[in-house]
Amino acid sequence: MKIALAGNPNCGKTTLFNALTGATAHVGNWAGVTVEKLQGVYKDRKSGIALDIVDLPGIYSLSPYTPEEIISRNYILSHDADVVLNVVDATNLERNLYLTTQLLETDMPVVVALNMEDSLKNEGKSIDVELLSKKLGVPVVSISALKQKGLKELMQVVKAQEGKTRKAMSFITRGVLGDTINDVFVLLDDEQDGLFDAIKLVEGDKLTKEKYKQFADEIEKIKSKNKIVQEKYNGDYEACVADCRYRYINEHLSNLVTFISPQPELSKSDKIDKVLTHKFWGIPIFLLIILAVFHITFSENFLYLSLVIPDGSFKDAGKVASLFVDTEYETDDEGNISGANSIKSPGVFLQGLVEEFADLVNAPRVVEESVNENGEAVTVVTEEGGWIPGLLKNAPAWAQGIICNGILSGVFGVISFLPQILVLFLFLTILEDTGYMARVAFIMDRAFRKIGLSGKSFMPLLMCFGCAVPGIMATRTIENDKERRSTILLAPFFSCGAKSPIWFAFASVLASTVGWNPEFTVFGVYLVGIAVAVIAALIIKKLSGQKGVTPFIMELPTYHAPQFKSVSVHIWQKLKHFLFRAGTIIAASTVVIWFLLNFSFSFKMVGEEESILATVGGWFEWLFVPLGFGNWKFIVASVTGLIAKEEVISSIEVLAGSVETLITESGVSTAGIFAYMAFNLLTIPCMATVGAAAAEFGSAKKTVGAIAFWLVASYVVALIINTVGSYWWTAFIFAFVIAAIMVIAHFVEKKKHIDTLRKEAAEEMIKNTDKS
């Protein structure tokens, strides 16, 4: 038996789905988290009930407008499921029942799950469940998906519907539309969902009209007969149907909510909104919050406590304490100590722990040749190394190489950044779970509009900071195709979790060589990505000649404290995913890289300068000289990033031992380092992302165009960064060129606009002459 979960966005369908099936699908406190059908199985050993459960994207009505809403509607009407389980948010009964009234018009058996009974109680309200069930004519069960209350009863009620049929019923057949609906119903004489189709045809729903093209004229005739709708609603049947539905709900169903305690004038959420969505403070508050998150994750100087802690306080703190505090210090000529007075942020502390562990396992064994007292040559072990090099000390050189310098250093190179990735996402998930991110979409809408996007693009792009694949899929909530496409093009510019090891690694090297604050370096990389996205969006907007942006309408969820369960599940998923990739794809490709680095074309083990990689990489070095990193090792690392972005760092570990060695041996400048980071940030994303984008574009031509776009963007930006970084005055030249491009784009836009106006005017003239 198959059950479909249907309901408004953010009413807790996915929470219920996870609770029933034990799945760990992504749950968030905003509308549109689920954009695809999810499938799972519910099993209860005691009662022996086993059910297939299908979670659908949230819908407000069965007349959908966005791709993900159409998925839901089509699935429900396909009758693939045996029962529709309509999840209703009890705290928002009126709006949620609007969908229920439409579900009842189909021939599907329906069970209503009244969710969030706990929140309802907190708000001091209660609902008469029995009376609601009687009025709707279907079973209603009160549950709390989050607290897992009432789920067993719910499943028993659902199971009892097996094999039952239900007669379609509608609340609007009694009012002004009664005769019209009935006439269309008789005309269709349909076996399945006849009433539903009849009402949708009266409403003028596009998808249903397509299905019954042959009746188009007759339906129009029937509709024109209804004088009341023609007069009172100006013939707008859709508005009339909506009005009838809401009116019925208002008069007969909303009053089932009773207030137990007096209602405050302003709810908590309203009070919080007064501050967080403030017209002046909203955006600064958001930036401060994000900066604080970065600080906690990356700062070597937590809360800038070094300002109050005297210099040298931690200089004798010892090994264990050095995980938490900075014990390094410098002494000047007069013997004054500076440094050793800062505390590490939680992210940095956790990263240190993992690095300690990596050293314990895989620290290289250092063996030196020397001469003993008797003048004989002996080998002396100066450093014992980690467990694995110790175990393998008698193994052949190639085996030591492939395991220690290949797999282990590559994989550990990536895993050591895992703590910081997790801390960063812990905070972003918490912000999402509270409902704050939906507000940010609102306050950012104005800014997004200026670059041809709307606030609707905010959530998908924000998800790209985690991973661009779900981010690109989330663009389905954007109605306008042009806006969707440009959002997908910008998606890789928002640094994903897999790319972050690159910034962390280079930032920590820059911290020790030029003394830059690592959190600002990393924040800077993210900002470069955002800045490039803004400029690219502007250019796309100008060149596509797009007029106006789709209006922004979005529901703002009620704030709630972050749910430990959904946050921890999300972080656990991230951890599992990351470790899985490190253990499979990354480990496997490090072996390949190690092989290509140590063998020549004639399959002989050679020094790296004669290896296959050095030869092939060398062919392309000239291309990257202008970008400041014309060294084959950098190039090879970037190319391996196409498999997975973590590869960039794991490849560097295999190729050069560490990022620091690579920088010193290649002699790349600081500008070159920054250009390299920008290049990796903006260039063609990993294969999985390209695949997701191709699926959403649905066209090979557009996909190839997107790949070219990413390649050009990354090359140009890296070139600018390296040149300006080396010769600051070239900034003026680039500023001039960019300004010139903008001016040209502006004229192209204007011309396109004039062309469309001309075309419209010409069409108008033809129409007028036809009439006369």
Add this chain to the structure above:
Amino acid sequence: MYLLNAPFNSQLEVVKINTDEKTKNRLQNIGVIAGCKLVLMQSNFGDVIVKVRDCRLAMNKDVARRIEVERVITQAEEVNEDSTSR
């Protein structure tokens, strides 16, 4: 009067929605139709947050300036106004 320049925190009733069809349908699905009651909570340079049927909706200026509303005088306010006029 349009939602764009309506007073804060008082009961408003939607008189007419003058947006294009598609936007009108979206508004309809989400609960905003002619005749429904709403309260303006916040306005940021024309982008607004309103409360409709117990839920908070955000919409941008383009939408807000096309929703025609009128003020509904609630009973409490009526009593208040009576007492002040006396």
